[in-house]
Amino acid sequence: MQIIKSCSALNSINFQKPFAFVPTMGNLHEGHLSLVKFAKENYSEVITSIFVNPLQFGKNEDFASYPKTLDKDIQLLEDLDCNYLFLPEPNFAENLEVIKPNFSDVLCGLSRPTHFDGVLTIIDKFLRLIKPNACLFGLKDYQQQLIIKDYVNKKKLRTEIISLPIVRENSGLAMSSRNNYLSKDDREHCGIIYSCIQNAAESLKTSPVKIVIEKATDFLENAGFEIDYLEVIDANNLSLITKKTNKILIAVAVIYKKVRLIDNIIVSL
Amino acid sequence: MQIIKSCSALNSINFQKPFAFVPTMGNLHEGHLSLVKFAKENYSEVITSIFVNPLQFGKNEDFASYPKTLDKDIQLLEDLDCNYLFLPEPNFAENLEVIKPNFSDVLCGLSRPTHFDGVLTIIDKFLRLIKPNACLFGLKDYQQQLIIKDYVNKKKLRTEIISLPIVRENSGLAMSSRNNYLSKDDREHCGIIYSCIQNAAESLKTSPVKIVIEKATDFLENAGFEIDYLEVIDANNLSLITKKTNKILIAVAVIYKKVRLIDNIIVSL
Numbered sequence: 001m002q003i004i005k006s007c008s009a010l011n012s013i014n015f016q017k018p019f020a021f022v023p024t025m026g027n028l029h030e031g032h033l034s035l036v037k038f039a040k041e042n043y044s045e046v047i048t049s050i051f052v053n054p055l056q057f058g059k060n061e062d063f064a065s066y067p068k069t070l071d072k073d074i075q076l077l078e079d080l081d082c083n084y085l086f087l088p089e090p091n092f093a094e095n096l097e098v099i100k101p102n103f104s105d106v107l108c109g110l111s112r113p114t115h116f117d118g119v120l121t122i123i124d125k126f127l128r129l130i131k132p133n134a135c136l137f138g139l140k141d142y143q144q145q146l147i148i149k150d151y152v153n154k155k156k157l158r159t160e161i162i163s164l165p166i167v168r169e170n171s172g173l174a175m176s177s178r179n180n181y182l183s184k185d186d187r188e189h190c191g192i193i194y195s196c197i198q199n200a201a202e203s204l205k206t207s208p209v210k211i212v213i214e215k216a217t218d219f220l221e222n223a224g225f226e227i228d229y230l231e232v233i234d235a236n237n238l239s240l241i242t243k244k245t246n247k248i249l250i251a252v253a254v255i256y257k258k259v260r261l262i263d264n265i266i267v268s269l
Numbered sequence: 270m271q272i273i274k275s276c277s278a279l280n281s282i283n284f285q286k287p288f289a290f291v292p293t294m295g296n297l298h299e300g301h302l303s304l305v306k307f308a309k310e311n312y313s314e315v316i317t318s319i320f321v322n323p324l325q326f327g328k329n330e331d332f333a334s335y336p337k338t339l340d341k342d343i344q345l346l347e348d349l350d351c352n353y354l355f356l357p358e359p360n361f362a363e364n365l366e367v368i369k370p371n372f373s374d375v376l377c378g379l380s381r382p383t384h385f386d387g388v389l390t391i392i393d394k395f396l397r398l399i400k401p402n403a404c405l406f407g408l409k410d411y412q413q414q415l416i417i418k419d420y421v422n423k424k425k426l427r428t429e430i431i432s433l434p435i436v437r438e439n440s441g442l443a444m445s446s447r448n449n450y451l452s453k454d455d456r457e458h459c460g461i462i463y464s465c466i467q468n469a470a471e472s473l474k475t476s477p478v479k480i481v482i483e484k485a486t487d488f489l490e491n492a493g494f495e496i497d498y499l500e501v502i503d504a505n506n507l508s509l510i511t512k513k514t515n516k517i518l519i520a521v522a523v524i525y526k527k528v529r530l531i532d533n534i535i536v537s538l
Binding site (some may be wrong): 018041042079080133134139160162246268 | 408
């Protein structure tokens, strides 16, 4: 695997096409690795990036303490035969014009108001610089991939945005670097976030949305979770469900022992 | 979902781009549905085809008796909000120039010598007619997707070929329409095909290929399976493993109660 540390070094690469790009903030887990595996299976070459993007963290968030495990990450990527690893310099995110996305005023956008501006600004920079045929994201960050798809579509960028299923720990907890802030027992307990939204999905068949949300909220609060949001909305545009809605997103963000955890499930109607 | 029964009706459709194509022979199971779900998640529109392609069946194979469940298939596709279903007329496969693929003289190509000619001939016709941005296949048919990727690459067709993971029954048995030929108990028993290749993958870390193949062969024969092939080869080109091999394919085809079942696993080195 070739490690690239500058934009000029990146520009001199003649990628075998089609090639795929997997942007990450490092601290790689099975969720990230599922993206790299998919990319290796379906594209001629794969470039992964590791960059803890300061633009997408709020003032009181965990930018400084975000887990960094570069040596282990490199080994994991080598094991999957990833072709390139891009490690941008710390100033990579400086002096960029901030991009304001659609769909960013609900869910995670409400509690993290500048988060998606930061995500989209950096992804735009990556896509214009690397020009991959495909760029891969996980569906855990459902709102993120929706925002990026919308942007790429509107701007007619040549990269296909592909979203892959959530990878979970044995308990059901969605894989996330932030799971590392929790003990093994806590992570086991947090598996019920997933059970809860699975049950909510099932209940939607027979109960009104309002009741489903109330029940799920009670359940999570009784289990010790502080709820940031728990929404049942149109998966296509994150707005209220209408008669036209053909798939529903149940999305949840909770805080447990100061750690913010998100998860979601799609229900096809 | 709009159902299309002729090539001329197909030609008049103005697909929203990017759109994905899922070719099937019907009798849809969770494996097929995982392709349609992926397509719905990642593309603006999805067209599925159901066509039992006579060209890919040998003389003594199950073309005539291949399971047909069209009404149920339509319902399943409607449930997933698939946009179009293409049901070619029976003469769709007539008068085509047969295409001879690479990689077709090993594995399934040995026991089904004209199978991949038939597959590639029909896929070529589909891709030139429909011109999808992406065409999706399952990795159960590993050799098939490799052959199609190679062909599309060489012919510089504009469709991206995407392969998605094998979907399994609870027993571990890879989903296949041919599983319907077996009883529930038989399908449970056939789960050990997967355990066997998983064990073989593990053994490869410590044992030579020859020993791994012998052990797996013995295991399956003792469990009542007739072995068509069991190969441990280079996943990139289906040839013998060399020092350059970075991923290994363990591929197996067995006959159980007259039903031919295939499965495979990839081992990254």
